[in-house]
Amino acid sequence: MLSSIKSHEEEGDEESHRRNRRHHDSPSPVYLLLRCAELIHHADHPAARRAISLLSAATTTPYGDSTDRITHQFTLALSLLLNPLTHLPPSESNNSAQSSYLSLYQITPFLRFAHLTANQAILDAVDGHHRIHILDFDTSHGLQWPPFLQAIADRSDPANPPSIRITGTGSDPSTLTSLSSRRI
Known part of the structure; x- marks a missing residue:
């Protein structure tokens, strides 16, 4: 051996x-x-x-x-x-994946329900706080945040609204750039 x-x-x-x-x-x-x-x-x-x-x-x-x-x-x-300012343009497959995601979001209740549930958990956790900072580790298109911001606006005192900051990450820099320049 x-x-x-x-x-x-x-x-x-x-x-x-x-x-x-x-x-x-x-x-x-x-x-x-x-x-x-x-x-x-x-x-x-x-x-x-x-x-x-x-x-x-x-x-x-x-x-x-x-x-x-x-x-x-x-x-x-x-x-x-x-090279922070030079991004490769999204590939065709990435564009079709984004389009498919948006279509799925519009025609099925599953993603909206998941966002609603997550938003409710966040709302319960931040109730009464005046400074809110959310870290979103896969922002995608930011579809979750407009209903969340509306719910915060409905709950808060108009004379003393909370300060809200959402920091997002994701796999597509161009989507994140467009989200960061948009005011909700």
Whole structure:
């Protein structure tokens, strides 16, 4: 048995050496992420852009294993941090997904009921407070908030209305930009 392990190790040594050499020649995506964050922190934006370029060319994907997915998300975040005003236009599939979501929202009661239930829970939690800050981790189109704001307006004293702030995140920067510029 020991001889079979030894022969297996000897066969694997060449492959292991090849893998380590290849790994050594190009830095790991995790190393590049950390290095890119350091470069951004030190305001070395040209070098950070090169690191982002290397990361984008790497095999990171939103559909891979957990390391690939997290690397992909952090690469996007660092890229947006470097270039906050340049956004890629939404793809055709993203536009059709948004259109489908809005159609589903209009013709079925399920999403509206979920929003109504969530809004009621928030209203109960903030009752009597004069400063309200809501964090929405998937804003989508902001469809939940107009009924919520109407309910707050109906409940509050017109002479002393509460201060409301809604901070939203989402996967489509153009949707978030349009929501942030809209006054409700």
